[in-house]
Amino acid sequence: MFKRYDRLAIDLPKPKFADPNAAAAVQELLGGRFGEMSTLNNYMYQSFNFRQRKKLKPFYDIVASITAEEFGHVELVSHTINLCLDRVTFPGDPDTAPLQPGKDARMSYHYIATAQTSFPVDSQGSPWRGDYVVSSGNIVFDMLHNFFLECGARTHKMRVYEMTSHPTAREMIGYLLVRGGTHIIAYAKALEILTGADVTKMLPIPNLDNRAFETAVKYENKGLSNILYTWSETDYRDIDKIWNGPNPMTGEPLQVIIGAPEGAPMTDLEDRPEEFAPGVSYEDFMEIARRLQRNAGL
Numbered sequence: 001m002f003k004r005y006d007r008l009a010i011d012l013p014k015p016k017f018a019d020p021n022a023a024a025a026v027q028e029l030l031g032g033r034f035g036e037m038s039t040l041n042n043y044m045y046q047s048f049n050f051r052q053r054k055k056l057k058p059f060y061d062i063v064a065s066i067t068a069e070e071f072g073h074v075e076l077v078s079h080t081i082n083l084c085l086d087r088v089t090f091p092g093d094p095d096t097a098p099l100q101p102g103k104d105a106r107m108s109y110h111y112i113a114t115a116q117t118s119f120p121v122d123s124q125g126s127p128w129r130g131d132y133v134v135s136s137g138n139i140v141f142d143m144l145h146n147f148f149l150e151c152g153a154r155t156h157k158m159r160v161y162e163m164t165s166h167p168t169a170r171e172m173i174g175y176l177l178v179r180g181g182t183h184i185i186a187y188a189k190a191l192e193i194l195t196g197a198d199v200t201k202m203l204p205i206p207n208l209d210n211r212a213f214e215t216a217v218k219y220e221n222k223g224l225s226n227i228l229y230t231w232s233e234t235d236y237r238d239i240d241k242i243w244n245g246p247n248p249m250t251g252e253p254l255q256v257i258i259g260a261p262e263g264a265p266m267t268d269l270e271d272r273p274e275e276f277a278p279g280v281s282y283e284d285f286m287e288i289a290r291r292l293q294r295n296a297g298l
Contacts, residue, residue: 002068003232007263008079009072010175014267015083015168022164023084024107028123029160029173030077034152036176037120037128039183040070042149045135046142058241059139059190061230063146065239066183068231068260073176078118079267080172085116091273098274115277117269140194147187151205154180158206161213174215178224181210185249186228189242200248225250229257 029035044067053060089111092098102111109125110116120128134145154177161173181204188199210216210225219225228243230236240256247254271278280288 002071005260005263006266008266009076009179009261009263010171011264012076012079012083012267013167013171015086015166017166018086018088019084019164019166019169020088020101020105020107020110022166022169023081023110024105025123025160025163026077026081026084026169026172027107027118027121027125028156029153029176030074030081030118030122031120031126031128032122032156033129033132034149034156035122035128036070036073036077036153038132039149039153040067040074041130041133042135042146043067043070045133046146049135049137051137056139058238059143059194061236061238062186062190062228062242063142065229065231065236066186069179069183069229072263073179076172076176080168081118082116082269083168083267084166085110086269088116089272089274111275115272115275140191143187143190143194147184147191147199150180150184150187154184154204155206158208158213170213170215174210174213174217175219175224177210177213177216178219181225181249182228185247186239186243188248193242203249223252223255226252227255227257229260231260233259 031037043063047060047064047067050056050060050063088101088105089099099111102108105111107123107125109119109121113119122128134142134149136142136145157173157177157180161170161177164170184203184205185200188203192198192200204210210220226247228239230239237256237258243254243256245254246252271280
């Protein structure tokens, strides 16, 4: 089972300007082959399908706990796309073509189908695919795949960072570069215990330190590259059998934190009357409020 909190992983800055083409690029980090939909579903299905989880519990716990974090990453990238699309169009009579900015945007789907919000597609609008999931049943194969997947995700994050200067997009990417880096190391350490092979000697891939990215520095300074969370108050604690010792990149001590990070307030998207979203007028709202009061016995 999963427990959900109405919080974002980090505080996303509300943008002063929209950038619909930045939103289109960030879609790759959501629904692309190396996007957060892929990391989530790879680890989720591997955790569902894990064999001999009691005998191999530390490895199961690593995959299961990172799965929970990836749900939050999907959420964070989605909200980033939403904020990059904020205030592109304008309310108005249909004959004034209030959605006309959408016809010149690289991804017009944002305006036609999703009311200027995220969707599980890549930067070209192609849907995320279930066959991106690797859940082979072989623990070494799956851990090696996860290491490769996280390195691919890191590469794409770096490239999208270099494609846009939008502050919301860069804030999100800076954070995920740090957190994704912890996952790379986690799978590398798991592989070393399983096989004796030290794949940390290959890191970082690409060969560029996170501190080269301005928005990643504060998260590095907070020590987030050294922390894995259990994402449960009671379970998945055997990750400390793998996640211990020095960080192979920095030499700093690795730390397991029981539970989840505090997070930040959720963004509240404004209505878009020109998109008929959410489709509730002031009068509708007042009537809904009266019905809610009646249902509550007030």
